[in-house]
Amino acid sequence: MRRSALAIAALLPALAVGACGGGGSGGNSSSKAPPKYDGKPVTITLWHGFTSREAGILNGVVKDFERTHPTIKVKTVGGVTDDKIVAALRGGNPPDVAQSFSTDNTGAFCGSGGWIDLKPYMDRDKVAVAQFPKAVQTYTTFDGKRCALPMMADVYGLYYNKDMFKKAGIASPPKTFSELTADAKKLTVKNGDGSIKVAGFDPTFGFYESVHAHYAPLFNAQWQDTSGKSTLATDPWMKLLRWQKDLVDWYGYGKLTKFNAGAGEEFSASNAFEKGKLAMNMDGEFRTAFIADEAPHLNYGVAPMPVDDSQPELYGGGYVTGNIIGIPKTAKNKAAAWELMKYLATDPHALATLTNGLKNVPTTATGLKSPEIKADGNFQPFLDIFENEHTQTNPPTAIGSANQELFQNFLAKWQAGKVPDSQLASGLKGVDQQIDAQIQNATAGQAP
Amino acid sequence: MTVSGVAGARPGALAVAPERRAAKRKAQWRRRRMVLLMMSPWIVGFTVFFGYPLIANAYLSFTHYDLLSSPRWIGTRNYDFMFSGDKQIWPAVKNTLWFIAIAVPLQVIFAFGVAQIVARARSGVGFFRTVFYLPTLAPPVAATLAFVFLFNPATGPVNTILSKIGIEGPLWFQSPSWSKPSLTLLALWGVGNAMIIFLAAILDVPKHLHESAELDGAGWFNRMRYVTLPSISPVILFSVVIGVIQGLQYFDQAYVASTVAAPGAAGNAADSSINLGYPEGSTLMYPVLLYQQGFRYFNMGYAAAMSIMLLLVSLVVTLLIVRNSNRWVHAAGGVK
Numbered sequence: 081m082r083r084s085a086l087a088i089a090a091l092l093p094a095l096a097v098g099a100c101g102g103g104g105s106g107g108n109s110s111s112k113a114p115p116k117y118d119g120k121p122v123t124i125t126l127w128h129g130f131t132s133r134e135a136g137i138l139n140g141v142v143k144d145f146e147r148t149h150p151t152i153k154v155k156t157v158g159g160v161t162d163d164k165i166v167a168a169l170r171g172g173n174p175p176d177v178a179q180s181f182s183t184d185n186t187g188a189f190c191g192s193g194g195w196i197d198l199k200p201y202m203d204r205d206k207v208a209v210a211q212f213p214k215a216v217q218t219y220t221t222f223d224g225k226r227c228a229l230p231m232m233a234d235v236y237g238l239y240y241n242k243d244m245f246k247k248a249g250i251a252s253p254p255k256t257f258s259e260l261t262a263d264a265k266k267l268t269v270k271n272g273d274g275s276i277k278v279a280g281f282d283p284t285f286g287f288y289e290s291v292h293a294h295y296a297p298l299f300n301a302q303w304q305d306t307s308g309k310s311t312l313a314t315d316p317w318m319k320l321l322r323w324q325k326d327l328v329d330w331y332g333y334g335k336l337t338k339f340n341a342g343a344g345e346e347f348s349a350s351n352a353f354e355k356g357k358l359a360m361n362m363d364g365e366f367r368t369a370f371i372a373d374e375a376p377h378l379n380y381g382v383a384p385m386p387v388d389d390s391q392p393e394l395y396g397g398g399y400v401t402g403n404i405i406g407i408p409k410t411a412k413n414k415a416a417a418w419e420l421m422k423y424l425a426t427d428p429h430a431l432a433t434l435t436n437g438l439k440n441v442p443t444t445a446t447g448l449k450s451p452e453i454k455a456d457g458n459f460q461p462f463l464d465i466f467e468n469e470h471t472q473t474n475p476p477t478a479i480g481s482a483n484q485e486l487f488q489n490f491l492a493k494w495q496a497g498k499v500p501d502s503q504l505a506s507g508l509k510g511v512d513q514q515i516d517a518q519i520q521n522a523t524a525g526q527a528p
Numbered sequence: 529m530t531v532s533g534v535a536g537a538r539p540g541a542l543a544v545a546p547e548r549r550a551a552k553r554k555a556q557w558r559r560r561r562m563v564l565l566m567m568s569p570w571i572v573g574f575t576v577f578f579g580y581p582l583i584a585n586a587y588l589s590f591t592h593y594d595l596l597s598s599p600r601w602i603g604t605r606n607y608d609f610m611f612s613g614d615k616q617i618w619p620a621v622k623n624t625l626w627f628i629a630i631a632v633p634l635q636v637i638f639a640f641g642v643a644q645i646v647a648r649a650r651s652g653v654g655f656f657r658t659v660f661y662l663p664t665l666a667p668p669v670a671a672t673l674a675f676v677f678l679f680n681p682a683t684g685p686v687n688t689i690l691s692k693i694g695i696e697g698p699l700w701f702q703s704p705s706w707s708k709p710s711l712t713l714l715a716l717w718g719v720g721n722a723m724i725i726f727l728a729a730i731l732d733v734p735k736h737l738h739e740s741a742e743l744d745g746a747g748w749f750n751r752m753r754y755v756t757l758p759s760i761s762p763v764i765l766f767s768v769v770i771g772v773i774q775g776l777q778y779f780d781q782a783y784v785a786s787t788v789a790a791p792g793a794a795g796n797a798a799d800s801s802i803n804l805g806y807p808e809g810s811t812l813m814y815p816v817l818l819y820q821q822g823f824r825y826f827n828m829g830y831a832a833a834m835s836i837m838l839l840l841v842s843l844v845v846t847l848l849i850v851r852n853s854n855r856w857v858h859a860a861g862g863v864k
Contacts, residue, residue: 163823166595188826192596275682286803287791337702337807340791342682482825485804489616492808496704514615521609522594522827 113204117415123153124176124413124420127160127168129403130438133373135159137437141430145423152416165408169194174408176417177424179231183219183401183473184481190222191478195406198226201418207426211444213466215400215473222476229425232440233402234364235462235471236294238386242379244278244359253360253383255395257298257323260360260386264327267359276331276339279352281360283327284336285491288346289363292487294399295320297472299388303483304475310515312487313508319388321494321504328495349374365462369439382458384465397470402443428452441466478522483515582839589833594826606833617834619809620817623708627813628775631712636767639719643726657727664720672784675714676701701789704810711781711811722767729760761857769849776842779815786811814838 130138135158142154157175162185168174178195189195202209209217212230220228240253248267254260264280271277285292296303301316311317328336343357344350347370353361354375362385371378387394405424407417423430431442432452441462442448448463455463465471477483490511493499499507564571589606591599610617646656663671679686679700687697698706737755746754757764783804790803804820805812818838822831 166823166826169596188594188596192594194596284791286806334699337699337791338681341680341699341702341789343791480825485820485824489805489809492806496808498808510615517613521592 112200114200114418115415116204117152117419119151121151121153122413122416123155124416126154126156126177126179126420127165127175128156128158128179129160129181131159134438137434140437141424141433142420144430144433145420148423149419152419154420166194169408169410172410174410176407176411176413177405177420178408179403179405181403182481183404183476184484186219186228186404186476187222187478188480189406190225190227190476193409195227196409196411196414198229198407198418198421201422202226205418205422207422211426211446213400213443213445213471215471216402216443218475219401219473220404223478228404228406229421230443231403231405231424232431232434232438233400233443233466234366235441235466236289236362236364236385236399237461237465238360238383239353239363239367240360240381240383241353241356241358242381244356245381248359253381254386256386256389256392258389261323261327261330264360265330268331274335276335278356279331279336279339279358281327282336282340282343282352282358283324284340285324285495286488287340287343288352288361292320292491293401293474293484294362295324295385296474297397297399297470298385298394300391300394300470308519310483310512310519312512312515313505316388317508318504321491322501325495325497325501329497333496353380354378365441365459366439368456368458368462380458382461384461384468394470396465397468397472398465400441400466400471400473402440477519479515479518482518486511486514486518585832586836588829589836591829591832593829593832595822595828596826599829602829606830607837609830610833610837616809616812616817617814620805620812620814623810623812624776624778624814626708627711627778628772630708631715632768632771632775634712635715635719635722635771636764638716639722639767640726640764642719642723643730646723646727647730657724660723661720663718666718668718668780669784671718672714672781673788675710675717676785676788679710679713701785702791702807704808707785707789707807707810711785714781714785722771725763725767726760729763730756733759758858762859765849765853765857769846772845772849773842776838776845777815778813779819782811782813782816783819786816 126142128135128138135156138158139156142156146152146154160178162180162182165174165178165180166188168178180189201207209226212220216230216233220226220230238253244267245251245253248263250263250266254263260281264283267278267280268276269278282288282290284290295301296317299316299320301314301320302311305311331339339357343352344355351370351374352358353363353367354371356378368382371380384396385398387397405421407414407421411417426444426447428444428446428450429452431444431447432450434440435442435447435450435453439459442450442453447453448467453463474484490499490507494504494507588599590601590603592602592605593599642660646653646660649656666674678684681687681697681699681702684700686700690697700706700710733756737759738751741751741755786806787803790806804816804824814834815838818831818834821827821834
């Protein structure tokens, strides 16, 4: 009995390690130049998250790649989420190139060594990091290691309904948050029972793209200090939260919640802005393609989001995030995979085709100036915001998106009026402490 | 003359006995081998899909494991964090306990009530039985989506009907006070399985017991109290135990409701995790938090610790219910 117990105890670690599939011991960054693609015919796999119309556009670009690289065939698999990428990494059967919509997991992919370090490849082929804007560089590296390249960016600006502006006598889009509040009140239309028929601007955190991270650059609110400590309990964040709460209270939280419930799904033809239920809305550049497809007659304009009244110099900037691509550690054809990655991330023609089709922003300096890009009056502002020096993103962390979600939990209570203003600072400090503890533990390989 | 048993044994008996024993042992071994052979699919399935994952999970609960790197032994730190550091876990435990304390008894009572009505129906029994059972055939995700749509405070038919009779409907899945009651309504709608079991048990109560009680002057209430309920008490116990275990593992509906009811989030699968527990953490059940930790935050070691705790709690709660059940459960032929 005792012997069998001992045997089981001895087996436990081995069993459990076996259960972890292809878990490795982290990525090894090597400065040695990796082998070049030898030109032998090969078929590689690209996993991406695009579906239907957007997947068709990406497949077209992949076909272009196959024409210029006739010995490399690419098998694409669309609709892939990060969960599936992680499962494939664990199972030891990942694609040769993986694309993710979420920059939140850069830390997990890089920190664990799940995606390989690209520096040796970039050094060998002289792919300059400087061609990517600073914010893009931020979300494609973690802890000094570059394991991802950007593949198109999402930039956020203010969409406004020109007909509603004209009717309300508003000449131009707001440039400060005070102006935004005043315009939102003017543009709001209520039903006979007091419920909201048209919202001037919906400030609810969590509504469509009205997410805390997207507002941060507009107040110059930072997620971390230079030592990596969470900095939510700081003036810029508190200013943002107080502005938001004032506007929520003006509408009434209950009324706004009811309005949100009936606002229609974000990525559908019933989107509230496309349906004329929202006069102004913060959204990404991709919305221009959706409007062209779903509400072609909507008379709208685009401008940078307004900024904090006391920091007018921030105007013109905004929030940026994007898609990332990487090569899994156990990919079978890394050399050919790198050729595809390089093409998707840096080739001006590929970027222009993706820009025109997806209506996403190209992520290189050359791509931005490409004469192939067809930027109309509503798309050009996003290219300008992308290049603006005040445009920011949120830094990847060792805990993925957990810091944002902990913050969102607090904000849900804040906007519902469950946190009095007097407890705002202490409440945010509590969130900071929780985030710091989780990052510290995750970095040290401890409990969360 | 005294003859010993051995000396008096038939000649050759001593030589035969070991042979018989050997043959018997051989036959026993053959039988065991056959039993093992017949059971082998189950043994393999149990070992691969239950035993091994359970042991691996127990091991992982003592590690830091981010799904991508190798697990790293950290002793009991995941458990320490669970009890002293995680600010989300107690709200999640409270939500789960609320569901078990409110929804599970209501489910049992509702299923019993419906079964009672169907059992007494004089005509259309088959029709009503089918109608009440049908909801259980709906996949939980589809049923939850339908409920969120029906109870949409702005556009849903429930509030539209309520407003026609002068009642301003609540925010249902969008309100932290109403989200769990809304999930309870969804749970009540799907009690078909329990209802069928109750119906079978009610129809199985011997008629002569009711007749005897009636002769003794027992009314409807007393017949229910002293005949029906004691007779079906094993089924009630079964429903309660299953209900509590399902309550502890309540995931699908809470996950879907929170991600779909959150404002404008339905189409944004990439960001759905940010809405888990919506509104205001009121639907963040223990298994939802476990999923969030394991698959969204990559804290699989901690998620493993949470699942071990869930297993232990399920075991203890089930044992407590079963142990206490001898006070009120009447086994067939029993006197209680």
